[in-house]
Amino acid sequence: MNYPKKNNTQKDTSYMKILVCISHVPDTTSKINFTDNDTKFDTNGVQFVINPNDEFGLTRAMWFKEKQGASVHVINVGGAETEPTLRKALAIGADEAIRIDTEATDGFSVAKQLANVVKEGGYDLIIGGRESIDYNGGMVPGMIAQLTGANFVNTCINLEVEGDTATAIREIDGGKETVKAKLPLVVGGQKGIVEESDLRIPNMRGIMQARKKPLTVKDAVDANAETQTAQFEKPAPKGDIKLVETVDELVDLLHNEAKVI
Amino acid sequence: MSVVVYTESEEGTFKKIAQEAVSYAKGIADKMGTQVTAVAINGGDTSELGKYGADKVLNVSNDKLKKFNAEAYADAVAQAAKKEDAKVVIVSGSANSKYMAPLLAVNLDAGYVPNVSELPESTDPFKVKHSVFTNKAFSITEIKTDVKVVGLAKNGYGVKENEAAGTAEDFSPELSSEDFSVDVVSVDKATDKVTIADAEIVVSGGRGLKGPENWGMIEEMADILGAATACSKPVSDMGWRPHSEHVGQTGKPVAANLYIAIGISGAIQHLAGISASKTKVVINNDPEAPFFKNADYGIVGDAFEVVPKLNEKLKEFKAQNA
Ligand SMILES: Cc1cc2nc3c(=O)[nH]c(=O)nc-3n(C[C@H](O)[C@H](O)[C@H](O)COP(=O)(O)OP(=O)(O)OC[C@H]3O[C@@H](n4cnc5c(N)ncnc54)[C@H](O)[C@@H]3O)c2cc1C
Numbered sequence: 001m002n003y004p005k006k007n008n009t010q011k012d013t014s015y016m017k018i019l020v021c022i023s024h025v026p027d028t029t030s031k032i033n034f035t036d037n038d039t040k041f042d043t044n045g046v047q048f049v050i051n052p053n054d055e056f057g058l059t060r061a062m063w064f065k066e067k068q069g070a071s072v073h074v075i076n077v078g079g080a081e082t083e084p085t086l087r088k089a090l091a092i093g094a095d096e097a098i099r100i101d102t103e104a105t106d107g108f109s110v111a112k113q114l115a116n117v118v119k120e121g122g123y124d125l126i127i128g129g130r131e132s133i134d135y136n137g138g139m140v141p142g143m144i145a146q147l148t149g150a151n152f153v154n155t156c157i158n159l160e161v162e163g164d165t166a167t168a169i170r171e172i173d174g175g176k177e178t179v180k181a182k183l184p185l186v187v188g189g190q191k192g193i194v195e196e197s198d199l200r201i202p203n204m205r206g207i208m209q210a211r212k213k214p215l216t217v218k219d220a221v222d223a224n225a226e227t228q229t230a231q232f233e234k235p236a237p238k239g240d241i242k243l244v245e246t247v248d249e250l251v252d253l254l255h256n257e258a259k260v261i
Numbered sequence: 262m263s264v265v266v267y268t269e270s271e272e273g274t275f276k277k278i279a280q281e282a283v284s285y286a287k288g289i290a291d292k293m294g295t296q297v298t299a300v301a302i303n304g305g306d307t308s309e310l311g312k313y314g315a316d317k318v319l320n321v322s323n324d325k326l327k328k329f330n331a332e333a334y335a336d337a338v339a340q341a342a343k344k345e346d347a348k349v350v351i352v353s354g355s356a357n358s359k360y361m362a363p364l365l366a367v368n369l370d371a372g373y374v375p376n377v378s379e380l381p382e383s384t385d386p387f388k389v390k391h392s393v394f395t396n397k398a399f400s401i402t403e404i405k406t407d408v409k410v411v412g413l414a415k416n417g418y419g420v421k422e423n424e425a426a427g428t429a430e431d432f433s434p435e436l437s438s439e440d441f442s443v444d445v446v447s448v449d450k451a452t453d454k455v456t457i458a459d460a461e462i463v464v465s466g467g468r469g470l471k472g473p474e475n476w477g478m479i480e481e482m483a484d485i486l487g488a489a490t491a492c493s494k495p496v497s498d499m500g501w502r503p504h505s506e507h508v509g510q511t512g513k514p515v516a517a518n519l520y521i522a523i524g525i526s527g528a529i530q531h532l533a534g535i536s537a538s539k540t541k542v543v544i545n546n547d548p549e550a551p552f553f554k555n556a557d558y559g560i561v562g563d564a565f566e567v568v569p570k571l572n573e574k575l576k577e578f579k580a581q582n583a
């Protein structure tokens with residue numbers, strides 16, 4: 001397949017156009033169950049939230065908006081049931097929301113939907129999450145980058161933009177790495193891109209304003225799902241714990257029974 | 262046709278996850294009646310890969326690839342996969358492999374499934390089990406594209422020896438300047454510390470430890486065991502420990518052989534992130550702490566009494582079993 005060439009022309013990025021990709025996921029405390037012969041996630045009684053990694057990214061986008069001026073759009077690929085999550089992102093401060101009206105079944109096809117909007121909208125900075133906490137794909141942002149010819153930085157824990165160049169810090173196994181890249185840039189964000197204490201809880205004014213902000217529903221482009229869940233399974237139940245009284249017993253069990261030391 | 266596997270190395274030495282990835286590739290190749298080709302980028306001595314089942318090793322030596330670069334590496338591996346007419350490409354679950362894999366999948370127009378620990382239950386149709394919902398469930402997923410990218414979970418499949426020829430062949434992918442448009446300016450890595458990603462044993466502390474000044478005994482235990490240190494989310498939020506130690510659903514996943522949780526209650530978000538670990542030990546003074554329902558071994562007791570005693574015992578044990 002031919003993926004697009006990088007666009008190396010100079011851009012005026014004094015006013016960035018930012019797109020934040022929002023995955024609509026079950027709250028972290030949710031019990032995970034399945035229906036339809038274990039082929040579908042059971043949404044019964046489940047609270048949905050902005051994917052935590054995306055919430056950190058959205059907050060960073062607000063920071064850019066306030067510090068150096070930017071427009072912030074949020075986007076989700078999903079059915080009408082995801083709109084409250086997009087409204088929450090608007091209440092936090094995003095200017096506009098887009099929903100691409102199709103069921104999000106696999107990462108690659110979601111990325112194709114998003115890549116299409118990125119190209120049409122001419123965004124300079126696209127912020128997604130390192131992974132969504134439902135399917136843990138860790139693939140959508142990287143795929144958007146490769147499909148649109150944008151640069152990509154994953155597991156991003158710090159991000160600054162000056163002119164048409166971004167400086168980012170990426171978490172690696174056992175450390176971190178500083179990288180520089182030209183816009184347009186896609187990042188996979190996580191905690192660190194802003195701190196936990198920087199996260200914003202929408203206030204009443206934000207919620208009222210969010211109702212009036214535009215939420216555009218777009219038709220999906222043709223993109224086949226490349227992968228499909230045939231069946232879900234739950235992990236085998238955990239056996240009983242062995243409680244011990246002394247450290248001698250513990251060390252003995254770890255050595256002779258579990259064989260891990 | 263062959264199964265292509267990307268083998269990660271550092272400073273010319275293959276990582277354990279590279280051995281594991283080759284072992285897994287060999288398992289798939291056997292199922293499909295085909296061969297394993299490993300791709301090594303500045304890997305140094307490639308002969309060891311034969312031990313785990315590599316029939317052939319494509320050896321890329323290129324100074325420009327000294328530092329990991331996701332796009333350039335994805336391009337190199339994709340070119341190798343095309344040259345070998347690979348139907349399946351295997352990558353690891355390290356931060357670098359996870360960075361590269363989606364780019365590779367697009368380059369090959371391939372469906373990609375990460376977090377895999379088992380061989381596919383069938384290869385035609387290609388159906389493979391992987392963890393979803395942060396280890397709270399599994400999905401058996403069919404990959405429908407002609408070429409498939411499979412990403413392994415850490416410490417899931419294991420290293421399996423399976424002697425093969427491991428014939429090395431030089432390979433020079435064509436790289437363009439665009440491959441290097443994300444420029445790595447500096448790398449800051451603690452070389453003297455065991456990382457959570459590579460550690461076989463992880464010692465983790467929670468809010469029950471009361472304050473950062475009490476982490477000496479946690480670090481001592483990690484030292485004795487050659488383990489990495491980790492912590493619960495509030496501990497890193499309060500700045501007692503660095504963010505890089507935060508484990509759990511919104512932090513790092515831990516798939517160690519042994520996970521020791523000290524003064525951690527065992528909230529669902531914490532457990533989800535560490536549940537891929539094989540043996541879990543909990544030390545907590547509250548017998549009702551949820552962690553006791555999710556661990557293999559436990560001591561109900563005050564960490565400030567139990568941990569120093571345990572450290573003494575472990576030192577003794579290490580001295581005897583050195
Ligand atoms: C969206 C979201 C995401 C989250 N993600 C994560 C995540 O990724 N990782 C994570 O860890 N948490 C996460 N959390 C937080 C999680 O819900 C818990 O609040 C957190 O794990 C509790 O940390 P803790 O066990 O250290 O502290 P606590 O819950 O305060 O538990 C302390 C424990 O120490 C014990 N203790 C006290 N004194 C002693 C002593 N002297 N000796 C021995 N034991 C003692 C207590 O009995 C208690 O069980 C998340 C929460 C939310 C809302």
Ligand SMILES: Nc1ncnc2c1ncn2[C@@H]1O[C@H](COP(=O)(O)O)[C@@H](O)[C@H]1O
Nearest residue numbers: 021077104128129131132137138139140
């Ligand atoms: N359906 C979706 N709509 C919008 N963004 C998404 C969607 N799915 C995933 N993303 C983005 O991609 C990131 C990684 O998701 P994943 O590849 O599914 O782990 C998420 O954190 C989101 O930023």
